[in-house]
Amino acid sequence: MSIQAYILIQTEVGKSSSVTKAVTAIAGVTIAESVTGPYDVIMRAEAANMEDLGKSVLAKVQAIPGITRTLTCPVTSL
Numbered sequence: 001m002s003i004q005a006y007i008l009i010q011t012e013v014g015k016s017s018s019v020t021k022a023v024t025a026i027a028g029v030t031i032a033e034s035v036t037g038p039y040d041v042i043m044r045a046e047a048a049n050m051e052d053l054g055k056s057v058l059a060k061v062q063a064i065p066g067i068t069r070t071l072t073c074p075v076t077s078l
Contacts, residue, residue, distance in 0.1 A: 002046045003053055004030075007061060008071040009041040015066030016040040022064045028057040039071070050074070 011019045016034045020041050023032040032043035043061075047053035053072075062070060 002048055003050055004044060004046045004075040005053060006073045006075070007043045007045060007058070008039040008073065009043065009061070009067055010038070010069040011040040012066045012068055019064055019066050023061060026057060026060045028053070 009019060009023070020032050020034045023029055023041060023043050026045075028045045028047050030044045030046055032041060034040060035042050045053065045057045047056055058070070058072060061067070
């Protein structure tokens with residue numbers, strides 16, 4: 001069984017489109033979309049477990065230029 005999570009991303013002004021494209025290219029990301037509101041991009045990712053989610057997805061997301069803040073929301077039921 002895998003774990004899934006939504007990651008809410010705040011970006012620098014004018015960077016949401018480039019961040020969305022960069023996030024979409026990361027293995028484990030199932031969807032990423034630019035949105036309006038307090039966050040600029042919302043993505044969904046999956047991994048084998050929380051440790052893999054952190055190492056294989058979140059570390060890569062947080063290294064993308066233009067991201068100022070992230071909030072990870074694990075899915076509690078599938």
